[in-house]
Amino acid sequence: MSPLIEIRDLRIRFHGDDGRITHAVDSVDLSVANGATLGLVGESGCGKSVTSLAIMGLLPKQTTEITGAIRFDGFDLLKTPDQTLRDLRGNRLAMIFQEPMTSLNPSFTIGDQIIETILRHRGGSRKSARERAIELLRRVHIPSPERRIDEYPHKLSGGMRQRVMIAMALACDPQLLIADEPTTALDVTLQAQILELMRELKAASGAAIILITHDLGVVAEVCDEVAVMYAGEIVERAPVEELFSVPQHPYTIGLLGSIPRLDHRAEQLATIEGMVPNMAQPPAGCRFAARCPFVLEACTKAPPPLIAVSPGHVSRCIRTPLELLVS
Amino acid sequence: MALLEVNGLVKHFVAERSLLGRARAHVKAVDGVSFSLEAGKTLALVGESGCGKSTVSRLVLRLIEPDAGSVQFDGRDLLSLDADALRKFRREAQIIFQDPYASLNPRMTVAQILTEPLALHDLVPPAQRRERVAEILRLVGLEPRLARRYPHEFSGGQRQRIAIARALAVQPKLIICDEPVSALDVSIRSQILNLLRELQDRLGLAYIFVSHDLAVVKHIADRVAVMNLGCIVEEADADKLFAQPRHPYSRALLSAIPLPQPHAKRAKVVLQGEIPSALNPPSGCRFHTRCPFVIDRCRAEAPALVADGAGHATACHRVSELPSADTILPATAGFSPALAKLVAAFSRKTEGANPAGVGIQSARPTTT
Numbered sequence: 001m002s003p004l005i006e007i008r009d010l011r012i013r014f015h016g017d018d019g020r021i022t023h024a025v026d027s028v029d030l031s032v033a034n035g036a037t038l039g040l041v042g043e044s045g046c047g048k049s050v051t052s053l054a055i056m057g058l059l060p061k062q063t064t065e066i067t068g069a070i071r072f073d074g075f076d077l078l079k080t081p082d083q084t085l086r087d088l089r090g091n092r093l094a095m096i097f098q099e100p101m102t103s104l105n106p107s108f109t110i111g112d113q114i115i116e117t118i119l120r121h122r123g124g125s126r127k128s129a130r131e132r133a134i135e136l137l138r139r140v141h142i143p144s145p146e147r148r149i150d151e152y153p154h155k156l157s158g159g160m161r162q163r164v165m166i167a168m169a170l171a172c173d174p175q176l177l178i179a180d181e182p183t184t185a186l187d188v189t190l191q192a193q194i195l196e197l198m199r200e201l202k203a204a205s206g207a208a209i210i211l212i213t214h215d216l217g218v219v220a221e222v223c224d225e226v227a228v229m230y231a232g233e234i235v236e237r238a239p240v241e242e243l244f245s246v247p248q249h250p251y252t253i254g255l256l257g258s259i260p261r262l263d264h265r266a267e268q269l270a271t272i273e274g275m276v277p278n279m280a281q282p283p284a285g286c287r288f289a290a291r292c293p294f295v296l297e298a299c300t301k302a303p304p305p306l307i308a309v310s311p312g313h314v315s316r317c318i319r320t321p322l323e324l325l326v327s
Numbered sequence: 328m329a330l331l332e333v334n335g336l337v338k339h340f341v342a343e344r345s346l347l348g349r350a351r352a353h354v355k356a357v358d359g360v361s362f363s364l365e366a367g368k369t370l371a372l373v374g375e376s377g378c379g380k381s382t383v384s385r386l387v388l389r390l391i392e393p394d395a396g397s398v399q400f401d402g403r404d405l406l407s408l409d410a411d412a413l414r415k416f417r418r419e420a421q422i423i424f425q426d427p428y429a430s431l432n433p434r435m436t437v438a439q440i441l442t443e444p445l446a447l448h449d450l451v452p453p454a455q456r457r458e459r460v461a462e463i464l465r466l467v468g469l470e471p472r473l474a475r476r477y478p479h480e481f482s483g484g485q486r487q488r489i490a491i492a493r494a495l496a497v498q499p500k501l502i503i504c505d506e507p508v509s510a511l512d513v514s515i516r517s518q519i520l521n522l523l524r525e526l527q528d529r530l531g532l533a534y535i536f537v538s539h540d541l542a543v544v545k546h547i548a549d550r551v552a553v554m555n556l557g558c559i560v561e562e563a564d565a566d567k568l569f570a571q572p573r574h575p576y577s578r579a580l581l582s583a584i585p586l587p588q589p590h591a592k593r594a595k596v597v598l599q600g601e602i603p604s605a606l607n608p609p610s611g612c613r614f615h616t617r618c619p620f621v622i623d624r625c626r627a628e629a630p631a632l633v634a635d636g637a638g639h640a641t642a643c644h645r646v647s648e649l650p651s652a653d654t655i656l657p658a659t660a661g662f663s664p665a666l667a668k669l670v671a672a673f674s675r676k677t678e679g680a681n682p683a684g685v686g687i688q689s690a691r692p693t694t695t
Contacts, residue, residue, distance in 0.1 A: 043512040143600075157601050158376075187375040187539060189598045192583035196597055214513060217542075217585030240589045245663065256662075257670035258517035260546035262569070262584055263591075263657035268524075269517035269546070270673035275482065293672040326668035 003031035004208045005055070005176055010068035012050055012059070012232075020280045024050045026232045028068075029306075032176070032225075037202065037209040039223035039240070041216065041255075045276060047232040048212045052178045054078075055210075056095055057085045073175065091121040094169035098181035100161035104153040110137075110164045111149035117171045136167040140197060159190035166197065173205060180212045195222055216259055220244060225312070228252050231277055231287040234306075238313040248315035248322055250292045286317070294319050328402065329363040330500060330533050336360045336386055336396035338379075342606055354605045356382040358557035360396075361632075364550075366500060367527065369534040371548035371565070373541060373580070375602055379557040380537045384503045387535065388420055389413060401500070418448050421494035425506035427486035431478040437464070437489055438474035444496045459496075467492045468522060484515035491522065495530070505537045520546060541584055545569050553577045556605055556613040559632055563639040572652050573641040576614045582655040594654040612644070620645050 012025040025047040032038045040048045053059050055070055057077060070077040072093070077085070097103040105113060114133040115126065122129070130149070137145035140163040153161055162182060169177055179198070183191035199222060202209060211223060219226055220240060227237040228249065236249035247253050257270025274291040277283050283290070285300035292299070298318060306314040309321060319325060337360075339353040357379045364370045372380040385391045387398055389405055398405040400416065408416060424430040431440060441460045445451045451459045461471035467488040478486055487507060494502050504523065508516040524547060526532060538544050544551060545565060552562040553576060561574040572578045579596045586593075598617045603609050609616050615625040624644050634640035643649070662670060 043514060159601065187602070188541075188583040189375060189579060189602075191585075192595070192597050193599075195585065215585065216513075216587040220587050220589045220591070221585040244587060244589055245666075247666070250669075253666070253669045254673045255513060256587065256666075257673050258514045259587060260517070260520065260540075260542045261587060262542045262545055262581070263586055263588060263660045265545060268521055268674055270670050271518045271521060272514040272673065322669055323665040326665055326672070 003033045004073065006031040006069075006071045007051075007055070008069045008071070010051065010054065010070065011066070012047070012054055013065040015063050015065065023232055023279045023282050025054070026282070028229075028232075028234055030227060030234070030237075032208045032210060034175070034208055035202070035206045036225065037211055037223045039219040039226040040210060040212045040229060041214065041219055041226060042229035043214060043276070045279075046229040048229050049180055051229075052095070052180055052210060052212055055176075055178060056089060056093060057082075087121070090117050090174075091172040092175050093178070094172070094174035094176070095178040095180065096162075096165050096169050096182045098184050100158060100165050100185070101153065103165060104161060106153055109150050109152055110156070114149075114164070114168050114171055117168055121172045132171070133167075136170060137164070139170070139201070140164075140167045141193075142167070159186055159193065162186060162190075162194055163197070166194075166201070170201065170205070174207055176208050176210070178210045178212070181214070182211070183218065184213070184215070191218075198222060216244075216255065228255070231282065232279060233287060233316060235288065235316045236314065237306075238309075242310070242313050246309075246323075248309050248313065248320045249288075249317050250294050250319075250322070251288050253322070254291075294322065294325055330366040330401060331364040331387065331535075332397075332399040333363065333383075333387060334361045334397045334399075336383065336398070337394045338382055338386055338391065339394055352606060355557050355608055356605060357386065357393075358608075360554070360557070360559055362552055362559065362562060364501070364533055364535065366533050367531045368549045369527065369536055369547055371536040371538060371544040371551045372554055373538055373544055373551060374554035375539060375580075377556075377602065377605055378554040379605070380554050381505055383554070384422065384505055384535055384537050388417075388422060388503060390422075414448075418450075418497045419499050420501040420503070421497065421499040422503040422505060423487070423490050423494050423507050425509050427483055427490050427510065428478075430490055431486055431493075433478055436475055436477055437492075440478075440489065440493055441474070441496050444493060448497055450497060463492045463496055466495060466526070468518075482515075483511050484518060487511060487515075487519050488522070491519075491526070495526070498530075499532070501533045501535070503535045503537070506539070507536075508543060509538070509540070516543075523547065541569075541581055553580065556603065556608050558613060558642065559640075560614065560642045561640065562632070562634075567637070567639050570656070571639075572655075573639070573646055573649065574614075574643050575618045575620050575649065578652050578655055579617075586657050586660075588657070588660050591657055591660070593657055596655060612642075620649060 007028055007030040010025055010028040014022040014024055028051060042048050054066055066078055111133055115129045118129040118132055134145045134149055142148050142163055183194050213219060223240050226240055226243045227234045230251045236252050247256060254270055254272040272291050277287055285302055286304045289295045289299040304316050304318045306316050307320050308314050336357055338357040339355050341350040342354045343352040345351050360383055372383060374380050386393045438460050441463055442456050445456050460474055464471050469488055508519050536547055548565040551565050551568045552559045555576050561577045572581050579598045582596045600617050603616055611627050612625040612630050615621045630642045630644045632640050632642040
C-alpha cells in the first residue's frame, strides 16, 4: 500500500537579511501510512517544526528555499498552487499548534471559528455547520457544548482550548493531522486526557498523525514509528519498540539516557556535551561528531549515509551496530 | 533541628474589589501549608498549575507577605524580621527561576550580575571580587573568561548556570528552585539536574524544588509534598511516595506521566474534568470533584493531613480503604545491558572533563 504522505529529499534553507543562509532541514525522507502515527522527535532548532510547516505550505515564500518533494494523495504539495493548497489545508490536512491561546482568535467565539472552517470547505447552511460544530465539541469531550460554543477563548482553560483546537482540526475529517507539541503547554493530568483523546480519535477516524514532540514519554505512548531529528537531519528512524530497546544512533542514546525516569532511578543522568552546530555553516562530516563519545576520524570527513539496521530501522551513523562497541 | 519550619502558611489574594475598595473575592492560593526541611536536603513541592506551589516558595523567602502562619529559618522567626535583618536573611536563602531568559538583566555583564550580590552584602573586598566571580563560574561549569559577556550571548542552559551562580555567590544555605529545568531542552535539563545535585553534595545546600514533573522530582528529591489547590494532600520521603503513593491525587499525577517505554503495562488513572478554580475551591476535600474514590463525607468535610509512624502523611478520609497502588506504578524497566553501557559512555566522558560534572565545552557561547 502506498503511503498517504511521502517526503523525499526535503531541503529547506532560510535566507537571512544579512545574506546568511541557514540550513534548517536537509535531505529528509519520511512517509506515513493511513492510520499510522509518526513521532518526530528532537530538541529546539532541530528542524521538526519547520518540516511540518513545509508540509502545510506555511513557510514564508520570499525568504525560504525548499527543494525535494512532498507527495500527498497525488499532489506534490511543493508544486501545488496556493488556491489548491488553501482547499487542502483545514480540510484534508490539519494542524494543531502548541499554544492554544495564541492560535485561537480572541475576538470571535469558538463556535464562529469552527463554523468558519466548516463553511469554507464544506459549504452548506450556517445552521447545519453550527450543529456539526456542537457535535465536534462533544466528540472532544467538552461539557455542555450547546452553551460553550458561544463562548470566547478567554473563558476557557488551557486544556479546554486545546480541545477546541483539536475539534477545529477535525472539522472536515482530515486524512493527515499534524500535531506540533500539542500537550507541552498543559499540565500532566490534562496531557493524559488529550493523549487519550488523540488515541480515541485516531481509532475512530483512521487519520494519519504526525506528532512533533520533545517528550520521549509521549512518543512511547502514542506513536507507531519514530524519526529522531538532529541539526536538520533525520539521524534515526525506527518502529517505536525498536527505538526504545535497541537505539542505533548515539544522539538517540544520549537523549534516552538524559531523561529522568519514573521507572528507574539513575545516579547520574547522561549528558550530551557541547552545542548544536551552527547551521549557517554545517560541519562537513557527521553533524553530531563534535558531541559524540564514539566519534572516529572518518566521522568528521564525510556525511554519514542512512544505514539500514533492520526492516524499517535506519541510522545515520557509520558505527552502527553500536552494541559491538561495548561488547 | 530543621533548617526551615513552615507552619500553617496562608495567603489569599484579592481577586475582585467592590466600588469602595472592599475585597469581594479571594483566590485562596495557599491555605494552611506546613512542612519542614533539613539542612542539605531537598524537598520537592509538586502539583498542577495554580496549586500554590510557587506562592509557597515566595512566602518562604518573604518575597510576598503571608496572611497567617509562621516561617522559622535556622531558629529565627522570619515574619518578625525588620528590613535590615531581612536583608541579612536573604544571604542565606536564594531563588532560581524558571525562565533564564527573563531572570537575568540583559544590560549587565555576567561579572556585574555576579558582583552585585557580593557588593550588596559586602562579602568580599572589592579587590578580590573578580577572583571570586571566576571561582563561582568554575563552580557551575562555566569558564571565567565568559564573565565579560552579556546574557544574550549564552544559550538557555548556560543562562540557567549563571542564575545558579548568582544564587551561589552569597553562599546560601537554602536555594529555592522554581521549575529550574522546565524551559530547557532534555539534554540540557540533565546537565542542570546533575549540577544541582553535585553542588548540593559539595556545599551542603538545602533545596526547595518546585516542579510539576514527577520524573524530575524522583531524580532529585529526598522528600516530596504534593499540593492541590493551596493544600498539601500528601507528604512523604521520595522513595516511599514513588513506591506507595496514597492520596488519589498523587496516584493520578504519577499515572499521568507518559513513560519512555512503549506498551508499558500499567493501569491509568485519567482524571476527568477540569482543575477547579482556586477562586472558588470545592467544599470539603478540594480534590473531590475529580476523585474516583469520592464519597459523601469528602464533599462535606475537609480531611486533615495525618502522618503515620514513618512520617508518611496523607489528607484523605479513605486512605485506609483505597486499593493498592501497585497497578498504576511502572514496572522497573532498566536499559538492556548493552544499552546501559552505551548510555554510560555519555556519562563517562563528562566525569573526565571537569569536576563540576559539566563539560567546559558547553561553555562556548552560541555566537562565535
